[in-house]
Amino acid sequence: MRSVRARAAIGATLVVAVALVGAGLAVLLVLRGNLIDQTDLQAEVAAREAAGQLATGTPYEDVELDDAEDHPVQAVDEDGRVVLASEGLRAISGTESRRVAPEPPASPVPGEDDDSAADDDDAADDGGGPGRGEVSSDSPAFSDGTATVDRATADYRFAAVEATTPDGVTLTVYAGAPLAAEQEAVKTVRGAMLTGLPVLLVVVAGVTWLVTRRALRPVEGIRRELAAITASEDLARRVPEPGSRDEIAALARTTNETLTVLEASVERQRRFVADASHELRSPIASLRTQLEVAEAHPDLLDLPGAVADTVRLQALAADLLLLARLDAGEKPGGGTVELGALVREEVSQRTGDRIAVAVEVPEGGAFEVNGSRGQLARVIGNLLDNAQRHADTAVAVSVAADGRGVRVEVRDDGAGVPEDERERIFERFVRLDDARSRDDGGAGLGLAIARDVAARHGGTLGVHRAPEGGAAFRLRLPRPS
Template sequence: DDDGSRPGRGAVSSDDPDFSDGTATVDGTTADYRFAAVEATTPDGVTLTVYAGAPLAAEQEAVNTVRGAMLTGLPLLLVVVAGVTWLVTRRALRPVEGIRREMAAITASEDLARRVPEPGSRDEIAALARTTNETLTVLEASVERQRRFVADASHELRSPIASLRTQLEVAEAHPELLDLPGAVADTVRLQVLAADLLLLARLDAGEKPGSATVELGALVREEVSQRTGDRIAVSVEVPQGGAFEVNGSRGQLSRVIGNLLDNAQRHAEGSVAVSVAADGRGVRVEVRDDGAGVPEDERERIFERFVRLDDARSRDDGGAGLGLAIARDVASRHGGTLTVDRAAEGGAAFRLWLPRSA
């Protein structure tokens, strides 16, 4: 017999039950259940539905327990995580605060000799501190160089201006005593010095040398041909048919060659020579004289600004000490080099090397 609770003998049931949620009252207690329904067909062709249910009380109790634990523990956990994060972040950013504080002090005091503290760690903050100190070092050197430049320029300008003023005042009181050639010489010297200072200011400001193509052989011949007032004739050695093209500013490169020839004329005893030749991937211009030469321990110092090795030499004859500094700066900005060595004639040999034009 079939009591309606299970398929009868010989009945055929469905393989896929249907699930649903609902409530049921068992022994007077109403609760939530999970039901499964299966259809079965008896041999007589009667289709019956068999239901089976399981209470959800255990699952609901577990969910309620978890919910209660989360509502109670989550705020506490968030507070702990926030506190730990704050402590770790503060500890990690403490060196940054030290850097910021020291930079603020440097800005207020304008003392570029101070440095920010460098942590002992090897992380990004330590790298930031090292980079900041390197920047301060470069900035300090730049400011010091600028101060020294201004002081030296003021000192150099004072002499020709004072001399010119004295001559004009004497001429005003006694016109017959006017030293016109001397006044013209002081004016020319003042003009040359102002031009040198202006060029150095442009170089320090990062002025680009340009990308024009310059043939150094022709430039050397042209520069020498215009020097009709030199006390010593300059011999030129430029191979015929050579291509000595470089990229840069024709005016600045002409200034370099002129400064090297002026220096050679100032120190030569009886001969000055300039040659142009290929040198690897570049072009070499060499200016030689038969003077006393440059002591080996002074061969880098002569390229500093306002440096004259011979203190006994007058300012008029020795110049302001800017020519070689300008020449090296121009060579460096053209991607080349300028060095000095001993010449075969016994004097100094200045070698200007510039990369060949592509």
């Protein structure tokens, strides 16, 4: 099932169904329990009423009983003989005996006028007889059963109450209360639940479907726009952002931010390819021209120029390769580099610079950082090359501690960098001095490479105004943790 709306609707319906079924069962159990309690009370009242008459010595045949259909009554003695039953009672279950016809008692019937009864009365008057009977105050026992009155059979709830007659006979009186009202109420509620539950589930499913559809409508708009962007390859387009402040609006904003970054990356890549092609065209064309001239007129071959063009092509190819590796996310090595020693080494190898480089590195200082020695040497070399091109009379490089990191600063006394151009110069193939020749000014990749390498090492590279009046490039790198 691929539709989110369908999954949400089915999931919500299942959850509601389980909740409603559980709640419905609980309601039915509570309702049935309450109705059973009421029925038990009715049965107990009827049983105690009959037991009370027997306890006062009322003869069995004179005991007043409710209508058998409302409260069927049966009394059983200690021997299990039925001594009392409601008139019209044809069958009974759920009591001690299934018999419904009274049997002759083994002991004299309460109230019988014979000599022994007279003697008992005299004894009672003398204080020696059995006296008045009693009804047990213990909670009665309850049981479920059926009773057939005349020709109608129904379910009943029976209460069993013990009573002792004045003659000392212990009887168990069973009285029933009909369960028809309880059964009808439970049946009605169960029927209503079974009827209403499907309707309610359909409503829940429909509402969930509509709400989910409305909530996901912006997502469909985002999907359609992304599909159109993919088909047209127009990264300038943006997906619609809903006015809500929910997760979908955040998704749309993030998608647009991603498209912006992607557009900038693609544009930068296109510009990079175009600029690289443009930069490579000149030395290749020059080299080809010189080779063609040499082929036709060997004596006119400009060998130094051909070598210079070849060196320039080699350097440009190396720069482009390094940028490609950096763009691919290449991480620097995990070695440790001592920047003070690295700066001294780089400066010592620059014997052909037109301006001598002043080195300011404190003796005995520890300026270690993590990273690639080759890439960091490339950064320092690029900064020194840039300073040599723009300096008038002085170039200096210093290394110093900077909080938890190390700072390398390259300064010159040239014209400096205008404040509004201080970020632009780190873009690829950017040269502020358009009048400068390509051979002298380079391809405009040195500073871009230096900043990218600094960022890959967790550092920063920026430019400020030097005390000498020119530019001061500051490279900050973190110390090993």
